[in-house]
Amino acid sequence: MVVPKLAIHVERGKSRAIMVNPHVLGAKNGKSLTSTHTISPSNTTAAGASVGQSAESTSTPSPSIAPGYLGFTSHNAVFEETRNSLSLVHGPALEIEPSPRRPPRTRTCLIEMPSHLREMCLFVLRHLPGPRDDVMPNKLHCRVDDWMFMAIENILHTLQQDWGEYLDAREDVQLEEMALCISNNTSRPIRDEHSSAKAWTDQFTGSNIRWESIGLIWTYWNGAPGMEASAVNKCLGYCVELVRHFTTANDILLYLCYRRTTIESLVTGDAGLTCWSYAAETVALLTFLGLHVGVEDPNYVPSLCSEHKRRITARVYALDKVLVSFTGRPPLLSHRYFSGPLAIDIDDQDLMGGDAAIKSAMQRLDDNGFRPDGELLGAALIRARVQIALIKGELLEMALASSVKASSERLAELKTRCERTYERFPRNLIHRADELDDPNCNVESVYVRILVRLEHLQNLFFAERLSLRLGHVDENKLLVISFEMVCLTLLFWTHQDRFAGVRRDFEWLLMAFAAPGGGILCLELLRPTFRGTHPDCPKLSRSAIIQKLSLLIGFLDWVRPPAPNADLCADCKAVLQGVLDHNLNAPIAGVGL
Structure with missing residues (x-):
């Protein structure tokens, strides 16, 4: 019998799956993409197989319940010591076989996907770039590693080559077929110990495109014209949830979580609960993977995979x-x-x-x-x-x-x-x-x-x-440091046309560096500690402080709602204005007497 094509439908809040013929899944333009997409020979069923047999034979594993990194205080550390002691007693020939792990639960590739996950898939795929979207120049502000830039180009090429018609039509039935393909790929764990750059990147590019791959696009692309940063982060967040549903944790997922945090800071601000929660999830994933622990090896030979681990670990710690x-x-x-x-x-x-x-x-x-x-x-x-x-x-x-x-x-x-x-x-x-x-x-x-x-x-x-x-x-050093922090931050204001590419960082730069420095300069105006020019900094004087604070007020005033950190900038501006008003509008002694 012919197994009908998959379509995941929502009926009165319940999800149900209709089965797919693996031989026609992904077939477009009269040719099958079975061999280049998610359906491997082991996942295909012979024509004439029963529905029950088909569902059983086409199962793919869901994420196995792995414990992640286990440190010194874990139960595992004690048993490892016991294992090593037994090896010393019985000699190196003794091999202690661990008990077989509970096999991972199976999720059939005829996926009965919960309705909320189905909607996530469709939302992300509907917003992917189409054939006429020029993606690479329209990037979010971020420094993208060269290898990732090339990987994203490869992923975009694959999407247009293999799924271009579907992305042009954006019909739900076709997008569901595409989602199934990507989900089945995602169910295969990524191995993060390759020494070959190609072997590592091949796992999530080309024919092996996964939800991690789709997520990488949203870490880079600014979205279609008129698309808000919040919608971009929504797509990225959905990719994170889909990856978690279908596979185990990996370094690429950690990068997606890291970028979700930084993009959220551009949407709701660095002090917002959502940004803080995303940061906590990112750190939790990093420690789960055990990347917070390592030793400098003098004989270390870098690879693209190992350097990505080091870079994303450093990025998360610095963030x-x-x-x-x-x-x-x-x-x-x-x-x-x-x-x-x-x-x-x-x-x-x-x-x-x-x-x-x-x-x-x-x-x-x-x-x-x-x-x-x-x-x-x-x-x-x-x-x-x-x-x-x-x-x-x-x-x-x-x-x-x-x-x-x-x-x-x-x-x-x-x-x-x-x-x-x-x-x-x-x-x-x-x-x-x-x-x-x-x-x-x-x-x-x-x-x-x-x-x-x-x-x-x-x-x-x-x-x-x-x-x-x-x-x-001795406040001299603090005053000089604060003055330089304010002066450097004001460069983004006085040269804003040249720094247009980092415009989204302005609010953070203001509040992280200029605001604390400006506060110290205000204290100097209220309680002077020197006269004339500062002995340790020729550029620092009372006049210079007033000029810099005036510029800083203009910079802060430029940040208006709904920009992130706008409320914080407004509060800071009010304090600075109060200090300048107090100093510049104070009555001059002896006038009017």
């Missing part, structure tokens, strides 16, 4: 410290429980070029793990930011934890580490005051250098604030 610095809430991942190895400053082209290219790239690194010259790579930014974030984690612990007491000696040691860490960065990561004078400068690289400098200054800012809390009354 946690960004959010903690912004909100003053306890960290989700303490530096005390983090030992992930640093990402290497190596080009993705080298990682994809094979052993010889990787070996040559490793030989070009300096003693600090950076390329001393050449193009500024995204990997260098990740390596630098996580080193700054590791120091920040220690400072935040002293600032926020009631059981950790700051000391002058500890703060002095951390400040020294801050300066030494920044000094070890390569020249292409160090901001120069005159680089924006060049009309042809690479603005994206300038942004990276300013960001690195701001995050370094933020560490010094926290350290000086903690010193004041201990009773040290």
Whole structure:
């Protein structure tokens, strides 16, 4: 008998599945795509098989119940020690076979998908780019690794080549067929230990397109014209839920969760509950995968897969410290429980070029793990930011934890580490005051250098604030640091036409760096500590402070609802205006007498 084509329908709140003939699934233009899509030979049924036999033989595994990473305090650690002791007693020849794991539950590829998951599938597929959408230039603001850029191009090509007609028509029945194909691919776990770049990326590109692959598009694409960032993140969030439903955790899913958090910060702000919840889920997934634990191996040979692990681990840790610095809430991942190895400053082209290219790239690194010259790579930014974030984690612990007491000696040691860490960065990561004078400068690289400098200054800012809390009354260093933080942030305002590509970061930059620095400048106006020009900074004077605060008020006023952090900016602006009004409108002594 001929098995009818799948169509998942919703009837009075219940989902039901109609069966599909695997031989016609994905067939378009008169040819079958069975061999290149989800239906493997083991999942096909012979013509004439009964419906019951078909449903049984076409089953695909759902995510197995894996325990994830298990550390020292887990039950597993004790039994591993026992296993090792038995091996010592009986010799290496003894092999202790573990009990067979409970086999994973099966989910037939004739999926009886819950109605809410079906709607997620259809929503995401309806909003995918069509043949006439120019995706690659219309990106969300983010630094995309080169390998990911190429993977997304491959995924888009596959969608248009294999599913172009379906994406053009956008009919539910066809999209359901497409969703089934993608879901079956997703049910096969991704192996995250490949040494070959191609072997690793082939698992989620080309004929193996998965919900993770679809999610990668939404981490990059700005959406169709008129599409809001919230809708983009909705599509990405649905992809995350679909991946979780069909497969086990993996590094690509972790990247999707990380980007969902950063995009949400652009929608509802960095202090919002949704953003904070997404960050918590991301950290939970990272620790489940065990990526927070690692050891620097002097004989380490990088691969694209292993470097992606290191990069996403560093990104998540640094993001946690960004959010903690912004909100003053306890960290989700303490530096005390983090030992992930640093990402290497190596080009993705080298990682994809094979052993010889990787070996040559490793030989070009300096003693600090950076390329001393050449193009500024995204990997260098990740390596630098996580080193700054590791120091920040220690400072935040002293600032926020009631059981950790700051000391002058500890703060002095951390400040020294801050300066030494920044000094070890390569020249292409160090901001120069005159680089924006060049009309042809690479603005994206300038942004990276300013960001690195701001995050370094933020560490010094926290350290000086903690010193004041201990009773040290020398505010000179804090004032100079605050003045530079405000001046650097104002570059985005005074050169906003050149920094249009990072426009969505403006609200965060304002509140993370300029607002705290501006607060210290306000205190200086209210309680002056020097006269004329500051002895440690020739550019710093009372007049300069008033000018910078006036510009800062204009920048804050530019942020209006519904922009994220708009309310926070408005509150900050009101305080700054009050301080300037108090200083500039105060009556002059002796006038009118």
